[in-house]
Amino acid sequence: MTQRDERLVLVDGSSYLYRAYFALPALTSRDGEPTGALHGVLNMLHKLLAEEAGERIAVVFDAPGRTFRDDLFERYKAHRPPMPEELRAQREPLKEAIAALGVPVLEVDGVEADDVIGTLAARAAGPVLISTTDKDMAQLVDERVELLNTMSGSRLDAAGVREKFGVPPAAIRDYLALVGDTSDNIPGVPKVGPKTAAKWLNEYGSLEALRERADEIRGKVGESLRAHLDELPLSYDLATIRCDLELDLQPGELRRSAPDTEALRRLYRRYDLRRLLAELEAEAPAADDPEGDPDPDPEVAYTLVRDEAELGAWLEQLEAAEAFALDLETDSLDYMSAAIVGLSVAVAPYRAAYIPVGHTGEGASPQLGLERVLERLRPLLEAEAPQKIGQNLKYDMSVLAGYGVALRGVAYDTMLESYVLDATATRHDLDSLAAKYLDVETVTYEQLCGKGAKQIPFAEVDLERAGHYAAEDADIALRLHRHLYPQVSAEAGLQRVFTALEMPLLPVLSRVERHGVRVDRQVLERQSGELAERMGEVEARAHEAAGEAFNLASPQQIQAILFERMGLPVVQRTPKGQPSTAEAVLEELSAQGHELPRLILEHRSLAKLKSTYTDKLPQLIHPRTGRVHTSYHQAVTATGRLSSSDPNLQNIPVRTEEGRRIRKAFVAEPGCRLLTADYSQVELRIMAHLSGDSGLLEAFARGADIHRATAAEVFGVERASDEQRRAAKTINFGLIYGMSAWGLGRQLGLPRDQAQRYIDRYFERYPGVQAFMERTREQARQRGYVETVLGRRLYLPEIGSRNRQRREYAERTAINAPMQGTAADLIKRAMIDVDAWLAEAGSEARLVMQVHDELVLEVPEGELDAVAARVRELMGGADGGALRVPLELELGVGGDWEEAH
Template sequence: MKKLFLFDAMALIYRAHFAFAKTPRISSKGINTSAVFGFTNTILEVIQKEKPNYLGVAFDTSAPTFRHVEYTPYKAQRQVQPEDITIAIPYVKRLVEAMDIPLLIMDGYEADDIIGTIAKKAVKKNPEIVVYMMTPDKDYGQLVEERIKMYKPAFMGKGVEILGPEEVCARWNIQHVDQVIDMLGLMGDAVDNIPGIPGVGEKTAQKLIEQFGSLENLLENTDQLKGKLQENLVNFKEQGLLSKHLARILCEVPIEYEEEKLRYTPPNKSLLEPLLEELEFRTLRKRILGEEATPEPAATKTKSGPKVASNQMDMFGSPSPSEASFTTESNGDEDESEAFTSFANLENTPHQYHLVQGEAAIKGLISYLSRQSSFCFDTETTNINAIDAELVGMSFSYRKGEAFYIPFPENGAACQQQIDLFKELFANENIQKIAQNIKYDMSVLANYGIEIQGETYDTMLAHYLIEPEKRHNMDALSMTYLHYEPMSIEKLIGKKGAKQGNMREVPLELIKEYAAEDADITWQIKPHLDQLMAKNDKTLQLFKEVEMPLARVLSNIEREGVLLDIPFLKEMSNTLEKDSTEVQKQIFELAGESFNIASPKQLGEVLFEKLRLDPKAKKTKTGQYMTGEEVLSKLESEHKIASLILDFRELQKLKSTYVDALPQLISPKTGRIHTSFMQAVTATGRLSSKDPNLQNIPIRTVRGREIRKAFIPRNEDYQILSADYSQIELRIMAAFSQDESMCEAFNKGLDVHKATASKVFQVPLEEVSADMRRKAKTVNFGIIYGVSAFGLAAQIGISRTEAKEIIDQYFIEFPKVKAYMDQSIAKARDFGYVETVLGRRRYLKDILSANINERGFAERNAINAPIQGSAADMIKVAMIQIQDFLWKENLKSKMILTVHDELVFDAHMDEIGYLRERIDKIMCSALDLGVVIETGIGVGANWLEAH
């Protein structure tokens, strides 16, 4: 049989674009080439693997189709096409033409109509042809028959799917493929804005079609149904029939089936070569054109051992990589595109994973590990919370493709005895220890008295510095750099949720393979990251001198934990409940009825239909009124109910999110809460935390601040000490801009907001009013984040004209601040990134975007990221130095929290004076900025008192 492949171009372009959303490929000219690259790889994979006899690529046009004419809302709600896709489409068309593949386009018809027509004509005319419709779009299932199949391309590690009639019917749970459009007529299609029948989802549609066979038969027999379903089918009968009509793919497009024109022929080199050069597809150029390629046999990249030779040839008969080695070229570096490759895995990759049991065997392994200059390790535990986790086993690797797994007994004494065998190995300062998310492993081993000494290396943190906005988990790194898909944890213990199992329940042979693979893969990832970090001395220095030492510090802070005042929280919970009930009562009185305040639908109806607070009230896409904080804040001046609702929401959130939730997170082992700090989340370098998220403990409202009273010292010999940087981001702005007026204010210890007000409002310092200072403070901090006149006006309640005048005057008085902002944006445009004082990079792919909103966001980040990132660098350096001081001095005081620019300590009474002096000195001198740095240090019986 001969193969005809028909490609749904737009579906594949969109798929490629969004697959690369987190890791876009940006050319040196600032063009996002992700969609073109992904589409090209898809075509090449088909040509290489399927060896088609005929090819065609179908495109939609901007001309309206019969669907638009008959139903105006058809596709009307679709978001505006992303700018990068608009740019990509002409390139894709040029590429298809250069590949000498026919473009199938006709105004008035969609690509699926064209593909459906060509497919039906092809099998009718040539009994030796099998048609493969290349698309991820489920609607094509209605076209499938014995010699017309859907070909869903590989995506995110999931292999190619070829769907014939049997597979389509199984997918939809129907009897024959014609019923696909009956299903769509009932369900509708949100993507295309096909309405369907209200209240009918896929499961209901399946039951109805199974019972009645077709939509038409169902609508003729609605008397057999009851309730709301019957009512909707009767009332929306015509809508259902229209939906089925719109969902039907038209197979009578007036387009000729010209078989010979579809026959596959080699690409047009004169067209293809300059296009690939323009797109900077160097690897693909070598692969397709066979020029400047390294003359090596084709190979499948695996995670162990050398490449496995293959006799596969590229489309010109030259040796080329197999489908497992398709590459992307991000920022000039060639790495794997996980969305468009067939990955190697444990089942098809040679490896040697050993189970090590018994004291003699364990000591033998330790002996080998002790002779290495570095090794990789990983812990398997019972809990993602390191404090409460029990060690199930450990794996080690120091050679590619080989790893060792040691299971640990559940018995406490026996487990400890076995773990103690590793104490000397981890204490050996001459051996580098490598891991993925090593902070977790440090904390788990610390539970058993094991301290990791010497140089450490975390692949997660290394990648975070290289590509701060991408994913840093091991699976993502493995697929990117090794073209290898690791075993999923879900295969061992099931999906997240109440029914998820425990690592102790996993069969030993399976956990051995899983755990050993983790160590082996992490070991193999490291050289790739080393190579990338070596390109930038600042990145390497940041990794070795800041992020890696900080991981040890954070592990220590997490293990210390914080004591909570439970009686206080219970009392506060009761108070919040009483206050909430009282506010709710007032809301109901003003509304004249009781309703569910938490329901946006009911709330919107009360505010905008009954009370008519805003005749221009906006609605969401689902037809509900918008009732967010911004909307309610604007209504506060019109009606008291708006402020009461905001009050009610605050009371509810404080109670549920913090006051009632915090006690549930107390460790049964320690009696304290232990937040987990995350180093590799924010692109700016700021730390974040979870379980609980202490970065979000409220501070702006009186009630919110009260929560900090619950954080108390460990016993009566201690107090809470809080050390907070004073206006650190403004001081960094002053240092970066070297603006004389701003630097002078800080260096002379003036009230910087008052000094700013004096200049902006042209009044002597002593005549600055509280209102002037308030506005100046908003401007000072707003400037850092690129505040607009519109934004400033909204924040301080003035007209946009007055806000613009204030900003203009600010830049007149602080000209070097404006110069810094312009220079930051110019640097971002030239290099594609900005840097902190220590060289932490923030990449800004949209800095040259033609979309004004995307470009504006990137420009604001260009200004702010170096400032906010430098503040993050500074407190990290201070934390490392302070923890080192605490350890060296063998003090009883402990660092227990870090929140934004603040450090919190359990301070021993006898050490408070000494701590104040040393902490202030270390924090102020952590980085030499050339501007006076100040801290605010307080001590109290709880965190609020100290802060």
């Protein structure tokens, strides 16, 4: 028998639980459950089991409740805050996981883990290794007992204790009594530090001898010692680890048992302990995978479909399936111009086929023609059954529509399943999802085709390699669906968001994108010229203000002029220590009355409008349709709001006259008008609903101007002025976004204390709002997420962060996210309902844009009244009666988007 087999290993579980919690970031599982301490302790334990432990081992935790030391000294550990809730939540899962590993877990009421470990070490017949980070344990070291800090890898035997503390293990209790312990609130002797304590004990031999000769100690430290002589016995008792407990078990009974692999698998999956799960699966593959997939690495069966017989065989499989996964391979990411190179399908995990139709690379022949393949597949693709599964199916739907194929039965999109399950857990592309949820490293497009100048078109890739890549895409989508959808459907709110909002919206967005919006090229070209002229004027004024010519686009030159030549105050520095010229810095300097920073900001704003919109939008006009076709993204923002690109319609500026004028270029077709329908103050209405504040509810119920009503309350006037209304509007929206008194004061141009008085008065008048904010913060801390009215879940991984700035940002987000998220849900519901009505009514009107809380429709002039009335009705009822306040809309009509406002 080896020494490792004979040795008893005792793990101080409580010590490692706390150290792991404070040492690691605030990790969470996909369900928002805290996992940082779980990761840390289990990784430590696995390392210990692999490197140090034989069969004899136990992990010991402090039992909850009072101990004998609390009876000795009422203030023992009294200053310690209670165990953080996110740490407490990990305690039981950790003990469960350790037990599933086959390692005994001990807790003894009325004593601490130290005492249990001390007693077991004293009783053990052979060598003992104590794994701990607690310095108190040094008193247990002797010729048989050694300490190991698994986190740092350091070991302490008797010689090591003397080297570290300056005294032998037998004197550690005396040492601790003198030094005290701030973490445990052990008094000790004030002014006595580690060096003094070690010096005294080496000189006098023991604490008792030191007490007897205390009169010999000179100076302030001697006075402190004599003043606290009566307290030393208490400190000694508190620091002493008991080694004589009456335990119901003996060290010889502490032995590992066989691990419960199914329990471990369940725990590792629940808490996203992916590395440990991978190690477990490698050591003990699951006989029956509860997620519904076969063993981790079964033999894949991917088929290249090259002739009519193979196509027919796969058509039979697809027709017999309840659902199948579909993926297109194309030559472009632009859905308006992409040509199909091939189609892949999957009917079961690890079984997929690729049907090439447009390859030119090695091994390309034989392959079927696209027209023939679409002719054979059309009945399946256009039928509601079988159901279709895929990743980002909106793209596939739009590409197929370009070939005259109307994809129907689109039931499950894995990108949206992941997004609804947890928007912030990961990016929602196929490669990222495969890595996170399936532990699969997929072949990437760049690995297949190269990158940069050396990248080749997909159609030129060797067909065998291309076929495996494409079939894998369909296979992974199917496997992801089987993994993700059960989790989505297990929560009623998440399933409702997925099935009633996100999936029905997918075909609506495809239609909106493909229809596009008409843009007047001449208007944009004229505006580009005007912006260039304005930029020249501002540049000349900036040069005059600086006293010299300089490049307004050069941060280095701006830095030299503002901070070196003009001597303006440095507000912020770059990571390299240079004075920053960022927008926020220039705004701060402008607010201090400096003209040049204001002119630089104005020039930047004009330059951005020109480069991003008036110069670029004409390039995006499609040559065939004469319209701009944006791409809407459902799975990007954390709150559920849509984003868009090429062009980004959400970022067209509306706060400046120049920005608003860009909307004049968005025009209606001849014979049509643009109808805009914009929710009025929707987030404030949602705030009123969520908070239940009687004042806000009453104001909205009677149709009051909410900003003027707030101004009257905050400023204590009967009829608020326009200036007071503007201030109240800033307060209303500022509080939604968690604005501080400092931020509010800066926006209103007021001292911080006056801004704070406005905030205090607001909460006095609307106490329900403050109560809602406090309630939401607490719920977010407890659950790790907040929810919208319709059930969308918004996770806040930083809500338990020990970094104050991150935690406070998460708390502000917790308050704002339910409002932004509910507003996002409402506009999505409105789009679905309006689109459905237009189709049902056979209207020629079309949805052409969605921007923030606004829908834009292109409507034949003869239908304007009917469409406007129905849109008002449908958008006003998008909440399905869930809100306690009415939804109000502002409708506008015009030949262009700006006129419609």
